[in-house]
Amino acid sequence: MRQLLIKAAVPLVVGALVLAGLSGAAFANAKHQATAKPTFDLAYEGPLSGGNAQLGLNMAYAVQYAISQANSGKSAFGNLPFKLTYIAKDDQGSATLSPTDAQELVSNKSVIAVVGPAFSGATKAAEPTFSANHLATVSPSATLPALASFGWKNFFRVVADDGVQGPADANYVVNTLKLKKLYVVDDAGTYGVGLAGAFAGQAKKDGAKVTTNSFPGTTQCSDGTASPTQYPDDAATVVSANPQMVFYGGYYCDLGLLLGALHKAGYKGKVMSGDGSDSISLIAGTNPTSAASGVYATCACAVIGKSAADNTFAAGFKKIAKFAPAIYSAEAFDAANTIISEMKLLSSGKTGTMAITRAAVVAGLHKITYVGLTKTISFTSNGNIKGNAIYVNQVQHGTLVQLGLE
Amino acid sequence: MHCPAFIAHNNIWVSLVVGGLANGFLYALIALGYTLVYGVLRLINFAHSEVVMAGGFGGLFAMRAVLGTSTPAGFWAIGFMLVGIVAGALAGGATAFVLERVAYRPLRKRNAPRLTYLISAIGASFFLYNIAGKEFGRYTAFIQTPTVIQGNAFSLCGVGVQSDWILTMVTALVLLLVLDTVVNRTKLGKGIRAVAQDAETASLMGVHIDRTIALTFVLGGLMGGAAGFLFGLQFGVIYTMGFVPGLKAFTAAVLGGIGNIRGAMIGGLLLGVFESIPLRWMSAEWQDVVAFGVLVMLLLFRPTGILGERLGREA
Known part of the structure; x- marks a missing residue:
């Protein structure tokens, strides 16, 4: 109890000192301020x-x-x-x-x-x-x-946390959007492989038919070493598998290039990605920009407004x-x-x-x-936020619109 | 059109082969810059990838100037592509010309050792792409494309063949034929071949060496710049865009036989297709593994490349 008193008293006094402007009369003032x-x-x-x-x-x-x-x-x-x-x-x-x-x-x-x-x-x-x-x-x-x-x-x-996103996305795609034939792509980077792997694992558990592939990130974007000339070929392999949705684990820059190629290759299915692609820059980075329309991007971060x-x-x-x-x-x-x-x-x-x-x-x-x-x-015992807390956004009319929690 | 049953059931082949060929033509155009300069100077111009980048930006800015923000429709809008190609080629040619003046000629005048050229080229490359990143921004910009180029040109066994692939192939084919004619049929070409064979003797015979070398750079730059525009049309324009195609084209030049113009063309096309085909069975991560594995094997059996080295000497 005594410790508690001291603990409470210290900020009290410090606060009073601050209020008193640390003048010579600080102590006298502190007593007065104690009622504040x-x-x-x-x-x-x-x-x-x-x-x-x-x-x-x-x-x-x-x-x-x-x-x-x-x-x-x-x-x-x-x-x-x-x-x-x-x-x-x-x-x-x-x-x-x-x-x-x-x-x-x-x-x-x-x-x-x-x-x-x-x-x-x-x-x-x-x-x-x-x-x-x-x-x-x-x-x-x-x-x-x-x-x-x-x-x-x-x-x-x-x-x-990052581990929540992939599985939450998979549940959303399989259970809410009711899509069962999925094509999961990663950019061969740490973040992308982790996210795509977590997504694919949960989607399989949910009963979806999952094809996985890896399209390494390109030199045109932040971290990659591969060539953007791969994308028309990549898109052709996706189209030949005829999936209902492509899930992309990676960042917006490479996703933009892939979306352009998918569009040209005549892909008609849906596309989803994680927070690495949850950026307005995704739209400007896609040619034509209309190819980004309808793309889902999920994030643990909320869009407010x-x-x-x-x-x-x-x-x-x-x-x-x-x-x-x-x-x-x-x-x-x-x-x-x-x-x-x-x-x-x-x-x-x-x-x-x-x-x-x-x-x-x-x-x-x-x-x-x-x-x-x-x-x-509210928090779990290890300090994580309770619940999924992943938001799903969609590109609509040239901007990202938050659809809500997954 | 009748379609063989095998292809009809595996029509991904069409995309892979045609797309690979389109990339291959781009590599071929760029490879010419390496091979021409190697022919006359016996050195690799490692700044050539930045010539490609300059072509991309040249084309981008020209198209913006001509089109503003509009997207022209109709078949004749294809004429705007000509503007872009010419602007890209000119930007590439100008960059190559300046490169030769600033990074090579002073060294040549002082009889610098070979290694110095290499460092000078790498330095010029770093300088150019960093200044482009600083001045033009670090995001991919897309070239406005007339609607006629946006979709598929026609369908082959149920697979759409993209219009920009056709544009790339046709342009590349025309430029390659023009270059082949220039080198084999004109006085300038004779000069280039003479310098390639024996520079000293050529100069004794009245060939203006400095001018010939500068024009060789410009020729390579025109091809590389046009390729830069065509590359940017498909994949966007950004300051780092030259790096990978430059490296691939250099590879194509070695594959075909460095210094050999027709070799560079063949090397580019082969590399483009080699890269694409494995995607039929493997993920894109294997693309370069397979392509370069094949390259090493080929060079083991034919160290001088498919058509052999040397410009000017018959293969």
Whole structure:
């Protein structure tokens, strides 16, 4: 109990010090401020500089927006009995920088929880430190399946991992779209082979007839070494197998080339791919662009902009960020709000804000159910998001339209 | 048209062979650039892949300038393709000319060792494709295609033969015939063959060596640039587009007998078909394994290539 008191007191005092502007009269003011709301730091860790900065900024501004909303008292949480301060650690998405960031965050006792780390590699490197200090981390975007297997009690993520996508896609194709004759292609890269393999395995279990093939990625696109001259031949082999659907494990650039070739070869079936192809660039990368029409692209990331809440978020985000919410913004907003909702829950007990401790937040997140923008968030015991949480999108009239959860 | 039962039941063959031939014609056009330069200078112009890329961009920009964003219809819209081919060829020829001036001639004047040419060529190649990536963007751009080229030209045993394949083959065939005539029937051709046989003697006989070499580069560049446009028409234009076809064409040139013009043509066509056929049984991952396996076997039995080395000497 004494420890608990100290833990609660530290952020209280720190918060008061901040409010008092660290003046000479700080101590006297602190007493006065003690009747005001205690302050906690809600941290964000992810890339804010370097090559992946944009992805990190998409999330950072969303966390800032969530905090400003909560503090304003105008959010769905109402008037909270505590204040939140935003702090950020830039790990550049790198596994070499993130352990230092984690160390700084855990030694800052006013930090109550972390949104992040954004990247899987950085998460893997930092999590032992967070875990040893019972500091909850809720990642909006780390999708490496193995992250849930290390027994970290403080690790949570609001996106489905990479291992979920392939099987979920297969179930959707076989059970929802009712397609039984499938042609599964990968780009011979790590991501594509994994996704296509997981899809093919589940589709067979679901009773579909599956043909597999590998069309290695080309030099014209990011990672490949093969030649784009293969695609007319590839398309001919697909057409001769006459499938109802082609599932492509790979990225949009090569898929665009394949779609063009399939179109020319007279392919009439459907096409689906995963998050590697879930990009508006897929359409511009297909010649003619009409050949991309009707293609399904699935992603653990949600496209927002459907509901009024989505639009409020988009407008508020844009005010802070000066750009529209992009990939993983809504997930970061949900991650921050899940933590805030747990803090509110803890503070509603007898001991009030005294009950908000790092360990209590970790324990609470294991039981939480929070209805976020992207989905209803609750976690399995290893920190993964419950349910499939894979969204299916389709190219319609030159843009990607979200059809819903699979 | 009567269709043999075997093909009718395995009509994927038609796609593979015709598509392979179309690629083969592209390789042949590009291979000529390697073989011509090898003939007169005894060195491989490793920057030739960037000549192809320049042709792709030249054609792309010319088509954009002429067509704007429209997609012309009707048979005579095929005339726009001529604009693209000519623009691609000119861009390729100009790039090859500049390459010779900047990356080769200064070295030749100083009697630089062979290795220096190689490094100079690789340097020029890196320079060119990186500057193209920087200036023109790093995404694939597609050349506007008149509707007459978009679909299938005709059907062969139930398989559509794409119009752009036909365009590629016809163009390549015409250019190959023109080049063959130039090299074998004209004064310039005689000069090229003379320099290839013995540069010093040729110069004693009054052949202007510098000009002949420059024109050889330009000839190869015109073919490579046109091929770049035709390649871009099918697969899009991007700064890295020259790399693989360049390497394949170099292979085709060696396969046919480096320095031998007709050899380059045959080598290109064979490589194109070799690449395609295995897809009847195997995944595309095996494409290069099989194609290059065959290549190595062929060279083991005929080290100088199918038609033998040397430009100018009868095979």
